[in-house]
Amino acid sequence: MTPKTLVDKIWDAHLVRPETESTPAVLYVDLHLVHEVTSPQAFAELRNRGVRVRRPDLTLATMDHSTPTTPRSAGRLQVLDVQASAQLKQLETNCEEFGIELFGLDDTRQGIVHVIGPEQGLTQPGMTIVCGDSHTSTHGAFGALAFGIGTSEVGYVLATQTLLQRKPRNMELRIDGVLPRGVTAKDIILAVIAKIGIGGATGNVLEYSGSAIRSLGMEERMTICNMSIEAGARAGLIAPDETTFEYIAGRPFAPAGADWDAALARWNQLAGDEGASYDRSVHLEAASLAPMITFGTNPSMAIPIDGHVPNPSEAGSGPERVDLDKALRYMALEPGQSLLGHAVDVVFVGSCTNSRISDLREAAAVMRGRRVAAGVRMLVVPGSRNVKREAEAEGLDRIFLEAGAEWREAGCSMCIAMNGDQLAPGQSAVSTSNRNFEGRQGKGGRTFLASPLTAAATAVAGAIADVRTLS
Amino acid sequence: MRPFTSLTSSCVVLHAANVDTDQIIPARFLKTIERRGLGAHLFADWRLDEQGQPRPDFPLNSPDAVGAAILVAGDNFGCGSSREHAPWALLDFGFRAVISTGFADIFRNNALKTGLLPVALSTSAHATLLEQLAESPRAPVAIDLESQTATLPDGTAHAFAVDPFARHCLLNGVDELGFLLEQDAAIAAYESTHTAHVCTR
Ligand code: SF4
Numbered sequence: 001m002t003p004k005t006l007v008d009k010i011w012d013a014h015l016v017r018p019e020t021e022s023t024p025a026v027l028y029v030d031l032h033l034v035h036e037v038t039s040p041q042a043f044a045e046l047r048n049r050g051v052r053v054r055r056p057d058l059t060l061a062t063m064d065h066s067t068p069t070t071p072r073s074a075g076r077l078q079v080l081d082v083q084a085s086a087q088l089k090q091l092e093t094n095c096e097e098f099g100i101e102l103f104g105l106d107d108t109r110q111g112i113v114h115v116i117g118p119e120q121g122l123t124q125p126g127m128t129i130v131c132g133d134s135h136t137s138t139h140g141a142f143g144a145l146a147f148g149i150g151t152s153e154v155g156y157v158l159a160t161q162t163l164l165q166r167k168p169r170n171m172e173l174r175i176d177g178v179l180p181r182g183v184t185a186k187d188i189i190l191a192v193i194a195k196i197g198i199g200g201a202t203g204n205v206l207e208y209s210g211s212a213i214r215s216l217g218m219e220e221r222m223t224i225c226n227m228s229i230e231a232g233a234r235a236g237l238i239a240p241d242e243t244t245f246e247y248i249a250g251r252p253f254a255p256a257g258a259d260w261d262a263a264l265a266r267w268n269q270l271a272g273d274e275g276a277s278y279d280r281s282v283h284l285e286a287a288s289l290a291p292m293i294t295f296g297t298n299p300s301m302a303i304p305i306d307g308h309v310p311n312p313s314e315a316g317s318g319p320e321r322v323d324l325d326k327a328l329r330y331m332a333l334e335p336g337q338s339l340l341g342h343a344v345d346v347v348f349v350g351s352c353t354n355s356r357i358s359d360l361r362e363a364a365a366v367m368r369g370r371r372v373a374a375g376v377r378m379l380v381v382p383g384s385r386n387v388k389r390e391a392e393a394e395g396l397d398r399i400f401l402e403a404g405a406e407w408r409e410a411g412c413s414m415c416i417a418m419n420g421d422q423l424a425p426g427q428s429a430v431s432t433s434n435r436n437f438e439g440r441q442g443k444g445g446r447t448f449l450a451s452p453l454t455a456a457a458t459a460v461a462g463a464i465a466d467v468r469t470l471s
Numbered sequence: 472m473r474p475f476t477s478l479t480s481s482c483v484v485l486h487a488a489n490v491d492t493d494q495i496i497p498a499r500f501l502k503t504i505e506r507r508g509l510g511a512h513l514f515a516d517w518r519l520d521e522q523g524q525p526r527p528d529f530p531l532n533s534p535d536a537v538g539a540a541i542l543v544a545g546d547n548f549g550c551g552s553s554r555e556h557a558p559w560a561l562l563d564f565g566f567r568a569v570i571s572t573g574f575a576d577i578f579r580n581n582a583l584k585t586g587l588l589p590v591a592l593s594t595s596a597h598a599t600l601l602e603q604l605a606e607s608p609r610a611p612v613a614i615d616l617e618s619q620t621a622t623l624p625d626g627t628a629h630a631f632a633v634d635p636f637a638r639h640c641l642l643n644g645v646d647e648l649g650f651l652l653e654q655d656a657a658i659a660a661y662e663s664t665h666t667a668h669v670c671t672r
Contacts (some may be wrong), residue, residue: 056671132553150554150584189620263668
């Protein structure tokens with residue numbers, strides 16, 4: 001038998017109909033996550049056509065993108081934006097009408113869709129998971145084939161629990177060795193994207209392997225898979241192992257008892273077979289990595305934090321040069337300059353990339369006994385209400401508040417600037433989120449993507465700072 | 472879905488690679504629950520100034536752009552967010568096709584499902600097209616989905632690839648949902664032999 005990769009195994013196990021020349025495969029979906037922004041038009045389509053939701057029991061909805069994160073008053077979240085409020089109400093109506101479980105604003109489990117799936121134990125190895133959101137790649141950290149879809153496809157999955165798919169190519173990203181001090185999962189993925197490029201993994205599932213990946217905890221693996229889409233990947237993927245199983249065990253939706261044993265037996269068969277081949281392999285040495293930060297307007301424009309902004313005149317004459325020129329103009333940066341010491345207005349710790357408890361612990365470890373520099377606004381936004389409670393139980397909220405940071409409610413917040421949290425034109429931010437596109441964090445805002453450690457060090461210094469040399 | 476068979480139109484050229492969907496339609500316009508009306512916000516931050524007035528130097532505002540149903544842009548068009556609002560906005564603005572050398576996966580999928588044709592030309596054909604449009608900005612390009620060719624202003628025809636099933640849907644103006652709903656028996660058979668991994672209720 002030909003040796004199979006992890007993707008091959010998941011793919012084959014979900015074929016309702018194999019692909020042919022003329023028709024893509026009909027692929028079964030094990031879990032469909034839904035949020036308020038990309039679903040209303042899909043539910044409307046179902047209603048138009050008189051179709052019901054085929055498997056509400058495999059569907060879960062939450063509210064995250066357009067929800068405000070301003071602290072609750074008397075336990076209630078106030079949604080002042082009229083359009084956002086209508087959108088959230090629409091999701092309630094849709095879930096009610098179609099019988100879908102919703103983690104609404106009053107639910108203690110509410111949070112960013114890619115934080116709550118794993119947190120609840122819904123994300124499990126070997127599953128197919130989709131959501132109308134590109135960062136669905138996050139769930140690949142568990143060895144699940146998870147990818148983002150558009151609103152039309154949200155409708156198809158609601159109606160049939162399947163999708164028409166062509167099998168993706170499979171690219172291996174192998175990282176071996178031991179990470180240097182101050183280098184985190186976020187730095188790994190920024191280095192990967194910088195190496196292979198913003199479209200470098202288009203059409204591929206990116207499977208991460210190697211000893212450096214094996215040594216990472218689940219939350220760090222999620223950070224890496226989360227940003228796979230920023231290199232154009234269809235999905236990110238990491239073969240499940242003991243670390244994975246340990247993380248899932250005991251979570252609310254995780255299998256238990258005899259089901260757990262059966263699941264473990266299944267999950268242990270998932271890793272790629274000896275000798276299975278990839279369409280392409282790329283290798284990085286962990287020891288060569290440094291804390292990374294972006295300087296430009298897409299996530300591949302990243303450099304080591306003590307590096308220098310590249311010079312467009314050295315980027316040839318093609319589109320790269322045009323892109324780079326435009327990016328530096330937008331970011332108000334000079335070719336060849338260092339970013340260390342570059343003043344910022346805002347520091348944002350949050351988003352589905354870096355808003356889990358380990359991220360908050362890292363940021364808090366830097367903030368403890370230090371203060372946010374004068375003139376800098378720091379927002380710390382937990383990824384879910386569970387993360388928020390856990391952080392508060394550990395006293396992390398006190399550390400942030402005493403340092404002068406804002407401690408917010410769970411949501412996407414300043415990652416996407418459609419919920420009231422945003423940069424003003426011309427402001428600069430170091431952000432732990434995943435996109436530095438023009439205006440992503442607010443029209444005219446300038447984003448530098450980095451790890452929670454770098455973000456916290458920057459908040460303290462008031463300017464971009466290297467956590468390894470923070471005084 | 473509106474069928475797509477063939478199209479002959481002038482083009483607008485956007486000289487940028489890696490155009491992300493946050494530029495095509497900024498997130499603040501995604502609070503809508505409708506598909507319609509998004510054209511007003513297409514490329515909002517590039518196309519309009521602080522007062523909401525058209526920026527004269529933006530290609531879509533050029534007099535040459537009037538009536539153009541084809542957008543020509545650089546490689547990796549539509550990267551980033553999965554928002555289908557991006558092709559909705561392009562269609563609502565009046566575009567029926569985008570020509571590039573490559574598209575981000577989710578954008579390509581979304582476009583095909585909404586009736587906006589993504590046309591990926593070879594790097595050389597794309598460069599030739601840009602040269603010809605630089606010379607005569609209003610020159611027409613003809614796109615024929617049946618034969619999967621784009622005919623440039625100089626009359627040369629260039630092939631482009633489209634998934635056969637997506638092509639069938641576009642030519643006939645049907646979406647994939649009809650096909651998937653017809654798979655009911657196969658889906659039920661699959662479900663009867665595969666127990667669900669989770670139950671969300
Ligand atoms: S945190 Fe940002 S990237 Fe993640 S789901 Fe929310 S808006 Fe999307």
